[in-house]
Amino acid sequence: MGVIKRKNIVKGNEGGLKYICDVCSADITSTVRIRCAHSACTEYDLCVPCFSKGESSRDHEPRTHPFSVIEQQSIPMYTRDWGADEELLLLEGLEVYGIGSWSDVADHVGGFRTKEEVCEHYIKTYIESSKFPLPENAALQDLSLVEEVPRETFQACKKRRIEERKEVAKSAPPATPKQKPTASVPACHEVQGYMPGRLEFEAEFCNEAEEAVQHMQFDPGDGINPRTGELEPEMELKMLVMNIYNARLTARADRKKVIFEHDLLSYRRNNNNDKKRTKEERDLHNKAKPFARMMNRQDFEGVTANLEYEHNLRQAIAQLQDWRQMRIGDLKTGEKYEQEKQIRSQRPAPTGAFDRIGGVRISKPTPPVETPSATTALTAPEIPERLKSNITPHVNSSVAQVPTSSVSEPHDAFITPTKGPLTNGNTNVSATPASQIKYKYSVPSLNGTTPLKLSNESTTDLHLLTKEEADLCSALRLMPKPYLVIKEGLIREAMKSGGGLKRKLAKEVCKIDPSKSTRIFDFFVHSGWIQKV
Numbered sequence: 001m002g003v004i005k006r007k008n009i010v011k012g013n014e015g016g017l018k019y020i021c022d023v024c025s026a027d028i029t030s031t032v033r034i035r036c037a038h039s040a041c042t043e044y045d046l047c048v049p050c051f052s053k054g055e056s057s058r059d060h061e062p063r064t065h066p067f068s069v070i071e072q073q074s075i076p077m078y079t080r081d082w083g084a085d086e087e088l089l090l091l092e093g094l095e096v097y098g099i100g101s102w103s104d105v106a107d108h109v110g111g112f113r114t115k116e117e118v119c120e121h122y123i124k125t126y127i128e129s130s131k132f133p134l135p136e137n138a139a140l141q142d143l144s145l146v147e148e149v150p151r152e153t154f155q156a157c158k159k160r161r162i163e164e165r166k167e168v169a170k171s172a173p174p175a176t177p178k179q180k181p182t183a184s185v186p187a188c189h190e191v192q193g194y195m196p197g198r199l200e201f202e203a204e205f206c207n208e209a210e211e212a213v214q215h216m217q218f219d220p221g222d223g224i225n226p227r228t229g230e231l232e233p234e235m236e237l238k239m240l241v242m243n244i245y246n247a248r249l250t251a252r253a254d255r256k257k258v259i260f261e262h263d264l265l266s267y268r269r270n271n272n273n274d275k276k277r278t279k280e281e282r283d284l285h286n287k288a289k290p291f292a293r294m295m296n297r298q299d300f301e302g303v304t305a306n307l308e309y310e311h312n313l314r315q316a317i318a319q320l321q322d323w324r325q326m327r328i329g330d331l332k333t334g335e336k337y338e339q340e341k342q343i344r345s346q347r348p349a350p351t352g353a354f355d356r357i358g359g360v361r362i363s364k365p366t367p368p369v370e371t372p373s374a375t376t377a378l379t380a381p382e383i384p385e386r387l388k389s390n391i392t393p394h395v396n397s398s399v400a401q402v403p404t405s406s407v408s409e410p411h412d413a414f415i416t417p418t419k420g421p422l423t424n425g426n427t428n429v430s431a432t433p434a435s436q437i438k439y440k441y442s443v444p445s446l447n448g449t450t451p452l453k454l455s456n457e458s459t460t461d462l463h464l465l466t467k468e469e470a471d472l473c474s475a476l477r478l479m480p481k482p483y484l485v486i487k488e489g490l491i492r493e494a495m496k497s498g499g500g501l502k503r504k505l506a507k508e509v510c511k512i513d514p515s516k517s518t519r520i521f522d523f524f525v526h527s528g529w530i531q532k533v
Helices: 048-053 084-097 102-109 115-127 144-148 151-171 233-261 267-275 279-294 297-325 331-346 374-379 467-476 480-496 503-510 514-527
Strands: 009-011 017-019 033-036 067-070 399-401 439-441
Touching: 033 048, 084 102, 084 115, 102 115, 233 279, 279 297, 297 331, 439 514, 467 480, 467 514, 480 503, 480 514, 503 514
Parallel strands: none
Antiparallel strands: 009 017, 033 067, 399 439
16 A cells, blocks of 8 residues: 555644545535546545536646545444544554654644544554454444434534643643654663664664655656657656666665564674683684675574684694694693793893893892702712712813913803812712813814814804804804704703703704714703703
């Protein structure tokens, strides 16, 4: 059913619709009127005097156009206090304004009907009827109410009711006019600009779409050329604009459907759920939001849950691969490793003598030099290999005793050996800076090989090595850069176990010839960088 449009009727002062004669403009609401039934005349009404004189206006031809006589249907139809004309106006008002707009429907019906009265009558007569959607007395042969309440009696009761309510309306204080709010801020909803009663937003998608068609008119017979019978260019342009407008309305409806389907209006609940996710999960959820337009809420939640599960699996796999690389074989050790890793990441990186391993070193305050007691000597950790040569009766062939008086290297130690037996694997010696004795590590050469000649001109990164390290690389035929990589790997592995390292594990970390890795390991132990386990 199309929307009813009336061009020649207005709202009267007493409510309801008011019919006006199209010739003399007389009020013909409460009398008999003549309605033109020709297609050329739309909603064309005449009073009885103008019709009897044959007067006309616009395109109306009284001699050829058919007509119909419309009387005032003030007779009871479904109930004793509602006439047939009021029933017709009630249905027209519901079609124009919609169910729920009872105030506008009551103004459309007129006769000083209130919105509560109109709503109650519609519910009892139509909704609660046993013949729904038809009323109880909807049969054409049912004339019981017409016989019970004659026309004259019904019209007199209606006139008396209108006069009584008119007097009450005159004596009532004037109602305060409703002011239109400057902004739509509903207190009953979480989203500003949303009107729950109308299911609309203050600013819709393509909010200016109606401006292109607000002044557009379509009259019957327009747009077709009478000679050729084709559509005129102006009408084609109008139809194109209407198609664009309808496409925008469709896009607006689709966006509203997504909003209602996925419950995006529950802002607080969605915001609380979003705060419970991690940053990676929130980014993943935001990237998947464009796909919400293609599926319903349940499917979209399932897709996002599967994407989050896949993301968590990838993180777990990467963590397990990291643990395997660090040679971690159980969950308890892995949890401890993650805790220590987090603590190390929060600790500021100290700057050491070597920039490449500055972030690996742990800065500790230098303890004061004290003479250890007997208990400390018994329970002290194993001393480096270079200190044992002071106690043992003979010196290893790979170590030569060279006293110096110059400034020692950073890894040298100052000791004064004291004779005494070994106790619990440790030597009873006391470290004093009185006498300065330095032991230089001599790298044994490889069998059948000649040392590699290294120079600053022919070898890069040589300036990063000390003199002893350069001699080591020359004897083992290693370039400085691979040596620095091996050095960093050995120190990292030693730090994981408190500074100690096994010779076998050192060979696995170096991944080079075992004879070379053994000499590198001995050099690091001699320099005091790692401890032999």
